[in-house]
Amino acid sequence: MRALPTAAVLAAAIPLASSEAAAEPRFAARQGVPCSLCHQSPNGGGPRTRFGREVYAAHRLPMSTDDFGLGFRPEAFGVDFGGDARFAFIAQDVPEVDPAAPPGPTNPSGPSLLVRKVSGSAFFPMQLDGYAAAPVGRFVTMYADVGAHGTAEAAALVHTEGRALIAALGAFNPPFGLRLANHTSATRHPMGFHPRAKQVGAELTANSRHFGAQAAATGWQEGGWFGDLVAQRAGSVRLEARWPGELLRASVAASLYAERRGAVDDRRAGASATLSLGRLTYLGEVVARSRDADADGPRQTPLAQYHELLVAAGRGLDLSAMVEALDPERGIGRRDWRIGGSASLFLIPNIEFLAFVRRYLAPAAAPEHDLIEAILMLHMYL
């Protein structure tokens, strides 16, 4: 029985194990720049550009890499290598399911979920990603980001010399909204944006100082190759306007995503905003999703929100508070609210410590009532 809480926590933590590869919208929001300035992928995360590696990471995290004689910069034959490793300790109250219980108000189509809560904790490798990026001349860059948990992103980028225009061909997450580092946030995984959901296709990105536009046409294979790419296809568009002032930096973006998986349509629309005023930064996003539960099922339209306020308390120290809301699906009839806070500390170059706490605000009869998640994470990156 003692193994049950740990196993249950691990099972609950599996979604966390496919974390986005070091996408940090707060950095882009603070600078008023697009993700593609620091990252090879126009959607952010993963291998970094020369600027991201040599300037931002080297100078703007708490101390010089060289203070400690660190600064691995492995490269061979013109290929830059890197990676992300995240190890997490998660403690969580886990509801225990009683399969014999009759349907209840919180789960009308199945057994009552909540019988009792079991506290559990587990330590596990959350993410193990290896990167490789190689410029081929001035206008082409190849990159790959392979994760030990089965994620893989790779693309050939054809771009202008200044990367104002980038055409990507490969496997990637389609562009949509804020690519939050925590993919369990209400506007990410619950709305269908899982880091494992890589799609194969083409993407075009254009960025000027004040505007950004992205469009992607993608598909994915399930049980097949090109035939299923036709049956399972998607498209997305993201438009952004930025104001990179000296003191005030802001952006607003609108995103649309549509996919057809067999006979099921899934459409998502999102609006996001970032605001940075000195040490204070706000990240906010609202995402609506409209889809058929199945080909003959009722259409569901949940709405999710994410709001985060960050304070750069010091160089390399970020404190944040967040509020999330997720509308119900399947007619449960209740909106899930979550509040949380985090502290991110780049104490040592190439290493981040993160403490994250999240609490559900749900009625007493709900499975998530009083559910608290606490995560300590060690993030190492190159």
Added chain:
Amino acid sequence: MKFGGSTTHRPRAPARRRCRLGLAAVGLAGSVVPGLARADDRPDGARLFSVACAPCHGDRADGWSPATRFLRRGPRDLTAGVFRFKSTPPGSLPLDADIARTISAGVPTAAMPAFSPRLERREIDALVQFVKSRSPRFASEPRGEPIDLGAEPPGGASPDEGERLYRLYRCPECHGETGRGDGPSVRTLLDDRREPIRPPDLAQGAWKSGGRTIDLVRAISAGLEGTPMPSYELTIPPAERWAIARYIEQIGRRSRIWRWLADRPDFR
């Protein structure tokens, strides 16, 4: 595989040495910017520039890189041989020490980071020589002669006198009555790229020319080449320049809470 390479940096304190050893034990030991030394262990300025400077200033040192359009004022075109922060008269070349100072200390409130202590002195010197090699001016023109900055009067310059002089020499025309960069001339100011430029908010407490009193004196004395800030070497005596510098420092000490809130402890 270029793992490691010559170590070009030394730990600066015993605690950091212990940390370095500890981290080395978990396989993170390495060297910084591998392969930046020549075979004779002299720093390779070209390679240093490629790693540390080119991501902003461009591989050709002409200020053009993928970062250019996103940085507020754009990296300097080093091939033009025009340097903003120097101790020589307008129109003349900077000293090696001027270029080295900008590389070491960076430009506060701007995107140019401080490379000290990331780079050692000899590496910065190698970079200075490489930067000079990018502009033909250094090969064809004589070296600039440093302006006499004078010395601060015994007992210190008076900020109150500095305030009087600040108004006497019409600094508020551009810098504003309270140094906020909101003077009546602001809308007409252009830099050497013919782009609008505003005087800085001196009350911010951080100045592009540097954080020391002598840095402010140098900016007043030599001006800031490429900007509308003129040289006052011939119009303001050295002692008065020190007084104005002390007044500017006093402006910068106001509103500490706002300064803390407005500061971005990372990239600008």
